[in-house]
Amino acid sequence: MAAIKSVTLKINGQIHELDIGSKVGQIDPADTLIHTLRETLGLTGTKASCGNGACGICTVIMDSKAVPSCKILTIECDGKEITTIEGLRNLKTGTLHPLQQAFVDFTAFQCGFCTPGMIMTAKALLDENPHPSEEEIKDALSGNFCRCVSHYQVLKAVLSVAEKGR
Amino acid sequence: MKSFKHHNARSLREAAALLAKYNGRARINAGGTDLLGRLRDGCESDFPEALINIKPIRNLDYIKAGARGLRIGALTKLADLVASPEIKRDYPLLAEAAHSIASPNLRNMATVGGNLAQDVRCWYYRYPQQIGGPIVCLRKGGRVCSALAGDNRYHSIFGGAPAAERQCVSHCPASVNMPGYLRQVRQGNLTEAVRILMDCNPIPAITGRVCPIFCEPHCNRSEYDDPVAIHSVERGVGDYILDHAADYYAAPLNESGKTVAIVGSGPAGLTAAFYLRKSGHQVIVYDKMPEPGGMLLYSIPPYRLPKEVVRKQVQALKSMGVKFEMSVDWGSVRSRASGPQVGGTPALQLDAVFLAGGTWKSLQLGVPGEQGQGVYYALDYLSRINSGEKLGLGTKVIVVGGGSVAVDVARTVRRLGAGEVHLVCLETRDLASKDRMPALDKEIADAEEEGVVIHPSLGIREIVLENGKVSGLETQRCISVREPDGKFSPRYDGTAPALSLPGDSIIVAIGQVHDLSLSDFEENANGIFSGGDMKSGASTVIQAVASAQKTVQEIEAYLNAGQLNTRAYTESEYTESCFEDIPRTDIRETPAGNRIQSIAVEDAQGLSLSEIETEARRCVNCGCLAIGPSDLAIALAALDATVVTTRRTLAAQEFFAASATRSTVLGQDELVKEIRIPKPPGNSRQSYIKFTLRKPVDFALVSVASVITSKGGVCSDARIVLGAVAPSPFRARAAEAAIKGKPVDENGAAEAARFAVAEAVPLSMNAYKVEIAKALVKRSILSNQQSAVSNQHK
Incomplete structure (x- = not known):
């Protein structure tokens, strides 16, 4: 099996073809997805924190599942469809995604560092299960940590979106 | 993170081939949730050359529930285990275990196979590079487990995973299981300690005095303070054995009807006599000397090995029925015996012969003057002295030679009153x-302390005679003794000035070889075997013991006695690793001034039984104290699951049999393929409880998985497995036995819980885990879980 030469990622609807290599702009086999998003592509909306998958802050959606982007090698993402926090608002109108708007309305953050991860995890949950119970939301968000204790507001914000259209 | 080569495997076969190709320098990426963190932190001492991504392999992501049970593909995501309605209904224990792992987002990545094959979470093992790692602990090929005397609050409470090679054992010529018998000594089970020790060495009172101590220099305890005084404990146990000889040298219950002759009653002969007699053979030991013991009696001086000890040892062997015929020449026996290669009368029918005649022939210097009066040879001299003869050597004695025998001779001469010994x-x-x-370091130091003057780097040119009698010797400077490859090939500088030493007598101790007259048999032909020094050349007592052991196995195989003296001792699964801050207690040596007064007084006094018990507690029982990392493992062990790998099918418990370096038995190029779980009995209840500091993400402090089958409130079957308490899933068999047949109620559960932790050996900081384990076992048995997933510990 010959080693692959490049990877193609579809990020927020946009195709990126990246060569494997050690030059600037190329993907090293050891590059994690969070590294590629932030350092190679400049998509700094996704935050990097613990680097061990323990905090949930770097969560992105890959093939419909919320995943920690620090625990994924970019070289293994060939052909994947990835959504980051930058991809949520309506790119033409600039309108925020209902979840983003709910976080603003319920002041579901303080410093905001954990917020992109919270929102992406909640988004994956609602995509799969549009009307989750409070317990289900708590369970889904149990791996997303917040040091400012915004959880109560986060829960309210997500519940408010979940209850819409019920 | 450092870079690596990256491969996408399309099949397990391809992945296995890549693993084989990289020969330990590649890692499998099945999910990445564990691996990438480890690589990032640089906590491995060998960063892999390549990563093999197995996520692209198709058809390994499945959950198939059938009438007979469940099959789960290795690449199934943990999230799918949690979500599966079949698992939730029929295997709630598994669903709950999966749900307890990490966080939902990590479970979207993590796979079943990856969970089973992940590495331990020990913080010493995973000490990151950024803060000074990696630490080369026992698991990484170091000498000790860092948790032993370190912060071990999250480590095993049931002992460590044994190291593949125990240095003390592997450096002992006779491979004595030292940690094994020290453990028994520590627990006061002397009978069991004796059994383990005598499995490999039947004369420990002797080796406990004269062994050059191959083991102690490799004792890992020296990482903390001093090595365990194994030698002193051995001597103590050895003396205990001789004091209770009737118990340990019992005649065999059944006679085999075979007769084996042993020629030579030294350490090899005595060792063989013990094992062969134990197997039920008639054993006759022949020796040319008047008293049994060979070199033990006639060569090793009594200040090192009292004759009394040798005599007791021989007496013990006699009491088990070994016959000794002394002052006989093998040739004369041969002429009256019949059997293998032996003519003569049928009066003495021999089935096998073991030649262990030792090395009794002294090497000569080959220099002028050697035939003069006053020149002696070491073994001849020692055996005459040890037979009680008085030899007047004069006041100034010269010993030639640098080995143990030469030092023994010099020290003996010194004790017998020679004013100057060179x-x-x-x-x-x-x-x-x-x-x-x-010669050994200690022997040399002791000799010098006793006043022996050493003149090194000198070869003998001539022994100077006056009227045919020794008056001294002339030497020449030796510039090199051995070639770089170790071959003995001395070179001299004849021109350099060298010592002229006057002396009244000279004892030559430059080595000894076996007497050829004994070995004029075809070895191994028709039941003739040889061993000990006679075969190997001059060595040590413990090497002779080891050689005799090996030969006895050959003899048993030859006799096909069907009662092979196999080592009955089986290792317990975990080492009883512990660290106690106790200083080394060693044998007590007599001061040099007193030592040189007599050859009959032993140089060192042994330890009491209570002292050896204390010393035995210093053995740390080398093992890795990290706990098994997989939560699924606990569930699989409780559900009696089977793990199918690319090579074999194993019961979960076998699959997770841990060693100090691995948490599973997976080979270097072996991968997990499938998990199979039989359908649990209809009237069984399952429970999985995991106790952590924080609910999501964190690892178990203690977990318990149980399957309790009951009829009318009475337990008919139980499987109780504890997690995070031992290097592998800990099956609490004692607890299972305690609850079986009893009502599943408060009392029954509490009783079982007590049994579950009865064998616990907590470390300095984790006794609290014993209490948690007890509470969880009780709760697990009582939990009323039929088929729904419990919420109590979410």
Whole structure:
């Protein structure tokens, strides 16, 4: 099996073809997805924190599942469809995604560092299960940590979106 | 993160081939949730050359529930285990275990196979590079487990995973299981300790005095303070054995009807006599000397090995039925015996012969003057002295040679009153040199302390005679003893000025070889075997013991007695690793001034039984104290699951049999393929409880998985498995036995819980886990879980 030469990622609807290599702009086999998003592509909306998958802050959606982007090698993402926090608002109108708007309305953050991860995890949950119970939301968000204790507001914000259209 | 080569495998076969190709220098990426963190932190001492991504492999992501049970593909995501309605209904224990792992987002990545094959979470093992790691602990090929005397609050409470190679054992010629018998001594089970020790060495009172101590220099305890005084404990147990000889040298229950002759009653002969007699053979030991013991009696001086000890040892063997015929020449026996290669009368029918005649022939110097009056040879001299003869050597004695026998001779002469004892040898006194004196460091130091003067790096040119009698010797400077490859090939500088030493007598101790007259048989032909020094050349007592052991196995195989003396001792699964801050207690040595008064007084006094018990507690029982990392493992062990790998099908418990370096038995190029779980009995209840500091993400402090089958409130079957308490899933069999047949109620559960932790050996900081384990076992048995997933510990 010959080693692959490049990877193609579809990020927020946009195709990126990246060569494997050690030059600037190329993907090293050891590059994690969070590294590629932030350092190679400049998509700094996704935050990097613990680097061990323990905090949930770097969560992105890959093939419909919320995943920690620090625990994924970019070289293994060939052909994947990835959504980051930058991809949520309506790119033409600039309108925020209902979840983003709910976080603003319920002041579901303080410093905001954990917020992109919270929102992406909640988004994956609602995509799969549009009307989750409070317990289900708590369970889904149990791996997303917040040091400012915004959880109560986060829960309210997500519940408010979940209850819409019920 | 450092870079690596990256491969996408399309099949397990391809992945296995890549693993084989990289020969330990590649890692499998099945999910990445564990691996990438480890690589990022640089906590591995060998960063892999390549990563093999197995996520692209198709058809390994499945959950198939059938009438007989469940099959789960290795690449199934943990999230799918949690979500599966079949698992939730019929295997709630598994669903709950999966749900307890990490966080939902990690479970979207993590796979079943990856979970089973992940590495331990020990913080010493995973000490990151950024703060000074990696730490080369036992698991990484180091000498000790860092948790032993470190912060071990999250480590095993049931002992460590044994190291593949125990240095003390592997350096012992006879491979004595030292940690095994020390453990029994520590627990006061002397009978069991004796059994383990005598499995490999039947004469420990002797080796406990004269062994050059191959083990202690490799004892890992020396990482903390001093090595365990194994030698002193051995001597203590050895003396205990001789004091209770009737118990340990019992005649065999059944006679085999075979007769084996042993020629030579030294350490090899005595060892063989013990094992062969134990197997039920008639054993007759022949020796040319008047008293049994060989070199033990006639060569090793009594201040090192009292004759009394040798005599007791021989007496013990006699009491089990070994016959000794002394002052006989093998040739004369041969002429009256019949059997293998032996003519003569049928009066003495021999089925096998073991030749262990030792090395009794002294090497000669081959220099002018050697035939003069006053020149002696070491073994002849020692055996005459040890037979009670008085030899007048004069006041100034010269010993030639640098080995143990030469030092023994010099010290004996000194004790017998010679005013000056000089030891002249080819080798250097520099003990770090390749050309060092072959005698042991301690012997050399003791000899010097006793006043023996050593003249190193000298060869003998001539023994000077006056009227045919020794008056001294002339030497020449030796510039090199051995070639770089170790071959003995001394070179001299004849021009350099060298010592002229006056002396009244000279004892030559430059080595000994076996007497050829004994070995004129075809070895191994028709039941004739040889061993000990006679076969190997002059060595040590413990090497003779080891050689005799090996030969006895050959003899047993030859006799096909069907009662092979197999080592009955089986290792327990975990080592009883512990660290106690106790200083080393060693044998007590007599001061040099007193030592030189007599050859009959033993140099060192042994330890009491209570002292050896204390010393035995210093053995740390080398093992890795990290706990098994997989939560699924606990569930699988409780559900009696089977793990199918690319090579074999194993019961979960076998699959997770941990060693100090691995948490599973997976080979270097072996991968997990499938998990199979039989359908649990209809009337069983399952429970999985995991106790952590924080609910999501965190690892278990203690977990318990149980399957309790009951009829009318009475337990008919139980499987109780504890997690995070031992290097592998800990099956609490004692607890299972305690609850079986009893009502599943408060009392029954509490009783079972007590049994579950009865064997716990907590470390300095984790006794709290014992209490948690007890509470969880009780709760697990009582939990009323039929088929729904419990919420109580979410």
